[in-house]
Amino acid sequence: MNLKIAVLSGDGIGPEVTLQAKKVLQAIAFVHQHEFIFEDALIGAIAIEKTGKPLPEQTLNLCKNTDSILFGAIGDPKYDSDPTSKIRPEQGLLQLRKELGLFANIRPIKAYPKLINSSPVKKEVIEGTDFVVFRELNGGMYFGKKTTNDSGTYASDLCEYNEDEIVKISHLAFKAAQTRRKKVTLVDKANVLETSRLWRKVVTKIAAEYPDVTLECMYVDNASMQIIVNPRQFDILLTDNLFGDILSDEASVISGSIGLMSSASLGEKYSLFEPIHGCYTEAKGKNIANPIASILSVALLLEHFGLDVESKKVIAAVEKAIVNNVITVDLKVDSQFGTNEVGDFISNYILNEGDLYFKKDFVQLGQSTIV
Numbered sequence: 001m002n003l004k005i006a007v008l009s010g011d012g013i014g015p016e017v018t019l020q021a022k023k024v025l026q027a028i029a030f031v032h033q034h035e036f037i038f039e040d041a042l043i044g045a046i047a048i049e050k051t052g053k054p055l056p057e058q059t060l061n062l063c064k065n066t067d068s069i070l071f072g073a074i075g076d077p078k079y080d081s082d083p084t085s086k087i088r089p090e091q092g093l094l095q096l097r098k099e100l101g102l103f104a105n106i107r108p109i110k111a112y113p114k115l116i117n118s119s120p121v122k123k124e125v126i127e128g129t130d131f132v133v134f135r136e137l138n139g140g141m142y143f144g145k146k147t148t149n150d151s152g153t154y155a156s157d158l159c160e161y162n163e164d165e166i167v168k169i170s171h172l173a174f175k176a177a178q179t180r181r182k183k184v185t186l187v188d189k190a191n192v193l194e195t196s197r198l199w200r201k202v203v204t205k206i207a208a209e210y211p212d213v214t215l216e217c218m219y220v221d222n223a224s225m226q227i228i229v230n231p232r233q234f235d236i237l238l239t240d241n242l243f244g245d246i247l248s249d250e251a252s253v254i255s256g257s258i259g260l261m262s263s264a265s266l267g268e269k270y271s272l273f274e275p276i277h278g279c280y281t282e283a284k285g286k287n288i289a290n291p292i293a294s295i296l297s298v299a300l301l302l303e304h305f306g307l308d309v310e311s312k313k314v315i316a317a318v319e320k321a322i323v324n325n326v327i328t329v330d331l332k333v334d335s336q337f338g339t340n341e342v343g344d345f346i347s348n349y350i351l352n353e354g355d356l357y358f359k360k361d362f363v364q365l366g367q368s369t370i371v
């Protein structure tokens with residue numbers, strides 16, 4: 001398969017983790033005789049610095065003319081400490097999601113047996129957790145009208161949804177549930193918000209088209225507690241843009257690190273794959289950032305293009321790295337492995353499949369991983 005992939009590595013640790021993801025895609029291309037062509041483009045704080053805009057036209061045009069997009073991270077603390085700043089790096093990502101119609105953000109949440117003790121949540125609670133957050137990505141409070149008054153004493157963010165926006169993502173969620181444990185949990189705040197009542201009405205109607213799938217509705221305040229006390233109850237968690245943003249970060253503690261969490265953002269025409277973690281500027285250039293979220297996003301990209309064998313191979317290589325403790329310091333405080341080493345291990349594992357002889361001692365010594 002030939003794929004042209006736009007690489008928007010962005011800010012902070014974005015470039016270094018995306019580099020590992022590219023390595024893994026190159027390994028897959030080599031083993032399976034695909035051709036993946038990468039083209040880099042600017043987004044975020046780095047784009048503001050170089051062009052004055054968080055999403056330069058050139059980047060948007062490239063994204064519209066590629067098969068898919070690999071995204072790194074966005075943000076810079078210098079904007080966080082200046083709430084008056086009119087231009088912000090994050091606008092680049094939000095505009096891109098909107099312009100490309102990426103309405104569904106899919107975030108798998110899993111407890112890895114080997115990392116079960118890395119989570120602050122009790123092992124008995126998280127063991128076997130396996131659910132997927134379907135977060136609406138083009139609407140809600142993120143994109144409603146925003147106002148502030150001249151004296152800066154009042155601000156508002158309008159939360160809006162229309163039926164079509166809810167319908168589109170809901171069908172994807174129900175279809176996904178049909179291939180899994182056949183349960184959709186709609187998370188909303190229908191006891192208070194009009195938009196949530198619309199979600200309930202629309203989703204309940206759609207559920208009738210999927211009689212094999214059970215629909216459950218849960219208030220977001222309760223859901224935020226249930227994710228921690230009983231995460232195994234979830235299969236597909238369907239929710240709006242803001243709730244999905246918050247709950248997916250919360251759910252990431254189950255896996256042990258946000259550095260493991262991948263995501264796919266899908267629209268009718270375009271697709272973008274990105275780790276859910278942010279720019280983590282403090283770690284930039286230190287070779288400590290966990291590249292697994294970015295690498296697992298590559299697995300989602302491959303699956304999206306029907307390359308299931310290749311996708312499974314990436315996941316298996318990541319699991320191999322985890323099982324052999326080839327992991328970064330977020331998962332093992334005294335780990336000697338950095339971003340690069342984890343990326344090398346995973347790509348080498350893919351390249352050397354079949355006749356791989358893995359020497360655990362070497363790994364522990366941090367010398368060589370594959371002989």
Ligand code: IPM
Binds near residue numbers: 074094
């Ligand atoms: C995410 C991020 C973004 C969001 C930010 C960077 C705008 O937190 O992808 O979850 O809020 O959607």
Ligand code: MN
Binds near residue numbers: 245276
């Ligand atoms: Mn987020």
